[in-house]
Amino acid sequence: MEHDLNAKQTVCRIIDQSRDKLAQLTSEMVRFPSTFGQEEDIQQYIADRLEKMGAEVDFWYPDIEQMRKHPGFCSDRTDFSTSPNVCGVFKGSGDGKSLILNGHVDVVPPGNEDDWSDSPWSGKITQDRVWGRGSTDMKGGLACNFIALEAIWAAGLTLKGDILFQTVMDEECGGMGTLAQIVRGYRADGVLIPECMKNNVVIATIGSAWVRLTVPGRGALLSNAEAGASAIEKSAYIFNRLNEFERERTQRLAHPLLSHVKTPFKINVGTIKAGNWPSAVPDQSVMEIRYGMSPLQTVDEAKAEFEDYIDKISQGDPWLKDHRPQIEWLGCCWHPCSIDPNHPLVRLVADNHRDVTGEDAVVCGAAGGADNGSYARFLNIPAILYGPGEISVGHQANEYIEIDKMMDATKVIASTILDWCGYSSNP
């Protein structure tokens, strides 16, 4: 135990001295405009850095045909020809637990650049923050992974378990980057993802999928309106009933780790388009919906429940019972998941958070999906989200990350790596 404290203290001291390096690395990564399909340059940069750190680096362009065979494949992509994946393996000396450090390099588009007070790709460092698109979500977190590991090496420690340093594309568009890591065969005993979770220990996330509802009506001229059936009226009916469904599911599928969220499994009718002439009864309506799922259910269960509900409410309407809405599940799908709060990896992260910050860790869930779900669903590996920055700052103009929070996260990650993988001092 004395030994542990000394090693962690040494590593944390090195991290304290790496503050500029941490900010600088974040800034450098922000300067890559790595939006959808533009991930090559940053992945090359990362692969080079991992190689210099001593990793065996796997840099590859996932084969879409191979990917399609996996049950988790859901994407509108036709190839990954400009979206490579990276996995740097640091082999341990043996007899330790292995850990995946995962982070995504893709970022959402900057939106209207006029809303930014500086270039979205500036990577500027001012006010103890690093600024720019992706700083919070999640190049800041990715930098923590790097500096944590580099500090361990600099302290002259050797890990017993393997570290798999994964940087993935496509997290913002469906998680095919992480799925590609799984398809590639990478496995470990646990996963840490420094997503922007305010340094909370997030061990439950909701699932979600997109679904398109095509609601049939019957067109008619207004002089003969009674002969028609308004697809907009039927959509309003469905909309109101989906609100009831959402309320009922909020109760029935409540998860203790999501009790702080008002509507965790939101059913969001995001788009609607119906009719083409003000003077005709609209004959079709199309709604696109983001459907949230509880960690208490699987994607398949949740989808079946949605389909059953549409069936039930259609039965209750004189028109819809004979003219069923068409249900199509679209591209993306995030898997709900949760980890036992008493799992050793959860306890380690929480304890190290308390030791580093002096405050009890908040162990909770989050009402959004991330790459952790795929590890839980397809490999049954516990994947914890723990990282600096907050979601309300990501995806916005003038995105930034606080360097102090990154420093805390880096120390917690480094300490957790030591505890989980085990280590020895270099001779």
Place this chain on the structure above:
Amino acid sequence: MEHDLNAKQTVCRIIDQSRDKLAQLTSEMVRFPSTFGQEEDIQQYIADRLEKMGAEVDFWYPDIEQMRKHPGFCSDRTDFSTSPNVCGVFKGSGDGKSLILNGHVDVVPPGNEDDWSDSPWSGKITQDRVWGRGSTDMKGGLACNFIALEAIWAAGLTLKGDILFQTVMDEECGGMGTLAQIVRGYRADGVLIPECMKNNVVIATIGSAWVRLTVPGRGALLSNAEAGASAIEKSAYIFNRLNEFERERTQRLAHPLLSHVKTPFKINVGTIKAGNWPSAVPDQSVMEIRYGMSPLQTVDEAKAEFEDYIDKISQGDPWLKDHRPQIEWLGCCWHPCSIDPNHPLVRLVADNHRDVTGEDAVVCGAAGGADNGSYARFLNIPAILYGPGEISVGHQANEYIEIDKMMDATKVIASTILDWCGYSSNP
């Protein structure tokens, strides 16, 4: 009276002999595909025929700048360069009441031609019907006007009052053709329009206008959905409240001549478009609505009532009260109107209908707008809709008109012309 009966009998006998001519003329006019902006050829054909019948023919392309100055102008058109209007004036011998015979030459598009068992422009004559787009709405009625007048000439009668034989464009798109007749200065003591009204005497029609409601929301990511306001949710609220408004207006604005119509002043949400991403709270919704108006109100009153109602329901919603929907009245507008059922012209048409068909006329209103509203609103001239065919057949595939019904209408129109304008036998 003896004299009247003899003249009418003679004219009706001539009409009986003109059955083929009536069908043929309808067929010829159907063969002109006179959709929006394609009215030149048929108008030239009609002008030639009117000239041969002895009319002083005015064939003109309305000047949009002059039209715009009229309070009744409401159209998205930028010109009438391929949409001429025609008025053929048959001067009476004097001391008689004048009559406008109005009919529109424009037709709605045929829609999907696969739904037609023959070409929409075939004008085929089979099964005692004339087939094709516009046969019912309203080239059949227009042919009745021609044959009625030609029979009067053939009977050697001279009318005392003037006949203004108007053929107009744009009825299907807002009624700018009839407004152009008004702007051109044409006036008369009464108007007959042989619209497809099943040979009912239609003396009240609803008004209608198009209105666009832009409903503001506030966009938000679903991880922070509480910060947003769904424009689709607000639209569903407005949709439901508009249904209540429709029910209340059906009661309050009930018109005795429209009591056979379930929802005469329909508020039809014909289109809706909102949101652009399933995973975001939609920040705007646009609905386009056809708003029906009672003959008990003017367009201005009805529009003010709609605006007040939107104001009232916005007050009742925590979001809308501070984020008002934007209201835009669009292009077209049809004026509601009604005529005293005891007006002499109404009695004449009804009596002649009874005499010709042996059945009492149905004197009623219709839940649709037509060109009659402009005469009522801007000239205070009684305009009656009386013509063969039915609205449920117009605007559909395989549109047709029954020749028997055209024959009846032609006799009623001819008899009414004689009664209204007065006549003398040629020396």
